[in-house]
Amino acid sequence: MTRRWPGFLLVAILLLAWEYASATKLIDxxxxxxxxxxxxxxxxxxxxxxxxxxxxPTLGRIFAGFGLAVIVAVPVGLLMGSIxxxxxxxxxxxxxxxxxxxxxxxPVAILFLGIDNEMKVFVVFVACxxxxxxxxxxxxxxxxxxxIDTGRTFGVSPLKALWQIVLPAALPSILTxxxxxxxxxxxxxxxxxxxxxxxxxxxxxxxxQRIFRVPEMFAGIFxxxxxxxxxxxxxxxxxxxxxxxxxxxxxx
Amino acid sequence: xHDAIRRPDDRSVSAAPATxxxxxxAGEPRPDGAPxxxxxxxxxxxxxxxxxxxTVFDNLSCRIQKGSFLSVIGPSGCGKSTLLKIICxxxxxxAGQVRFDGRAVSDPPKGMIYVFQxxxxxxxxxxxxxENVEFGLRxxxxxxxxxxxxxxxxxxSLVGLETYEDYYPYQLSGGMQQRVCIARALIGEPAVLLMDxxxxxxxxxxxxxxxxxxxxxxxxxxxxxxxxxxxxxxAVFLSTRIVSLGRAGAGIAxxxxxxxxxxxxxxxxxxxxxxxxxxxxxxxxxxxxxxxGAAPA
Numbered sequence: 001m002t003r004r005w006p007g008f009l010l011v012a013i014l015l016l017a018w019e020y021a022s023a024t025k026l027i028d029x030x031x032x033x034x035x036x037x038x039x040x041x042x043x044x045x046x047x048x049x050x051x052x053x054x055x056x057p058t059l060g061r062i063f064a065g066f067g068l069a070v071i072v073a074v075p076v077g078l079l080m081g082s083i084x085x086x087x088x089x090x091x092x093x094x095x096x097x098x099x100x101x102x103x104x105x106x107p108v109a110i111l112f113l114g115i116d117n118e119m120k121v122f123v124v125f126v127a128c129x130x131x132x133x134x135x136x137x138x139x140x141x142x143x144x145x146x147x148i149d150t151g152r153t154f155g156v157s158p159l160k161a162l163w164q165i166v167l168p169a170a171l172p173s174i175l176t177x178x179x180x181x182x183x184x185x186x187x188x189x190x191x192x193x194x195x196x197x198x199x200x201x202x203x204x205x206x207x208x209q210r211i212f213r214v215p216e217m218f219a220g221i222f223x224x225x226x227x228x229x230x231x232x233x234x235x236x237x238x239x240x241x242x243x244x245x246x247x248x249x250x251x252x
Numbered sequence: 253x254h255d256a257i258r259r260p261d262d263r264s265v266s267a268a269p270a271t272x273x274x275x276x277x278a279g280e281p282r283p284d285g286a287p288x289x290x291x292x293x294x295x296x297x298x299x300x301x302x303x304x305x306x307t308v309f310d311n312l313s314c315r316i317q318k319g320s321f322l323s324v325i326g327p328s329g330c331g332k333s334t335l336l337k338i339i340c341x342x343x344x345x346x347a348g349q350v351r352f353d354g355r356a357v358s359d360p361p362k363g364m365i366y367v368f369q370x371x372x373x374x375x376x377x378x379x380x381x382x383e384n385v386e387f388g389l390r391x392x393x394x395x396x397x398x399x400x401x402x403x404x405x406x407x408x409s410l411v412g413l414e415t416y417e418d419y420y421p422y423q424l425s426g427g428m429q430q431r432v433c434i435a436r437a438l439i440g441e442p443a444v445l446l447m448d449x450x451x452x453x454x455x456x457x458x459x460x461x462x463x464x465x466x467x468x469x470x471x472x473x474x475x476x477x478x479x480x481x482x483x484x485x486x487a488v489f490l491s492t493r494i495v496s497l498g499r500a501g502a503g504i505a506x507x508x509x510x511x512x513x514x515x516x517x518x519x520x521x522x523x524x525x526x527x528x529x530x531x532x533x534x535x536x537x538x539x540x541x542x543x544x545g546a547a548p549a
Contacts, residue, residue: 155390168378245378
């Protein structure tokens with residue numbers, strides 16, 4: 001943390017510049033209110049519970065969709081990486097679905113699942129699926145054959161090898177995929193909330209904009225920034241804990 | 253610890269001191285000597301390549317005595333490592349058979365463990381030294397937790413890694429990592445240890461120390477060791493018998509019994525005229541082949 005002060009200093013300077021520019025009407029104070037005003041409304045929104053109320057459903061959707069994606073993508077990725085037939089079977093579908101932006105599924109998902117949680121969790125799930133799947137597959141492909149042969153010489157069955165050798169060897173790559181997915185999950189959840197429904201931080205931001213409560217709108221946006229930062233920070237810590245055997249000191 | 257590790261079926265050797273054992277090894281290549289633990293029958297390996305199929309060996313036969321230390325040497329690309337992989341079932345033969353203890357080998361059999369040249373890729377980086385060594389007990393389900401721990405301690409100290417039990421591989425030197433791989437291979441008490449250029453990636457001093465370690469283990473545990481190396485000195489220093497392969501497809505060029513006495517010593521043994529003579533004989537034959545038939549690199 002201590003070595004990061006230049007970065008935080010820059011943030012502080014930019015915020016001060018914003019405050020100054022807005023106060024002196026260099027920028028339009030209606031659409032860009034002063035930081036102090038935004039901060040005050042942020043405190044009030046947190047205190048009044050409006051922001052927290054908006055945040056909790058979003059968090060729930062992110063982690064539900066992400067969790068489901070991990071449960072599905074890691075085993076499928078392991079199989080794709082180790083059984084050529086599974087790879088040949090799934091590769092064309094994967095390559096077709098993967099480039100479609102996940103927000104494009106939202107209209108379809110609304111048709112089938114409505115505008116509530118199910119739809120949003122589903123969209124987050126689909127968005128998270130591919131980075132985890134592809135990174136797991138890539139990680140498995142990159143496992144050195146010597147490591148596999150080592151298992152074989154010790155009489156480890158292919159199924160056990162998947163769990164005891166392939167999974168830990170591919171873990172760094174799997175975790176990278178998971179980290180990418182978490183970032184995407186936040187984006188997609190907010191977009192879905194803006195398009196349909198009446199809960200979540202995405203809806204909160206859009207709603208505040210519609211009723212011209214611009215400071216609250218910014219409070220919501222900043223909350224997203226803090227949330228993304230916090231999720232990434234916690235995940236890096238977790239990653240460092242799980243991969244401590246690499247000794248690279250992957251500290252956040 | 254000496255007695256604890258020794259296999260019970262090895263009465264003849266456990267009773268004899270090291271020197272007596274060495275004497276018994278001396279006349280090794282006679283097929284009427286000790287029983288063969290491994291038999292290669294008409295082994296053929298062909299790698300299909302686009303232009304012309306590459307025959308690595310053609311109808312290779314050989315008997316390997318129980319308790320011997322057999323080194324396989326030969327010019328680069330002669331199929332030394334391939335032969336070792338076929339023997340332990342990691343790679344299929346095109347034709348012919350490997351028999352281990354009277355049974356044909358298809359998959360990696362129990363009782364044979366392969367030690368890889370690339371120890372950095374063979375060690376499990378996410379396991380500590382103890383956990384890596386413990387992995388060698390996987391195949392045996394009859395071992396209790398307490399026994400497993402005790403055995404681990406035994407083999408960790410056998411390879412001289414006590415106090416490093418809880419280190420991760422990235423914290424160890426190359427020589428230490430290969431020691432971990434050796435302990436992991438030995439803890440399941442295999443009858444045969446197959447070592448594929450195990451010391452080619454460590455520095456010269458470490459190599460000399462590990463060579464003595466392997467000889468000590470071979471003597472103590474009375475196992476059969478098949479050792480592939482490109483280093484003729486190393487082969488002569490370690491082995492009871494050396495099989496020198498010719499260029500790919502040429503088969504066995506020389507089959508030499510190494511009648512140097514055990515225990516061998518890095519300084520005394522290497523100073524013996526007999527050592528030099530054997531080394532010279534083998535080295536020149538390989539060197540000539542390497543020079544005349546040098547494949548376009």
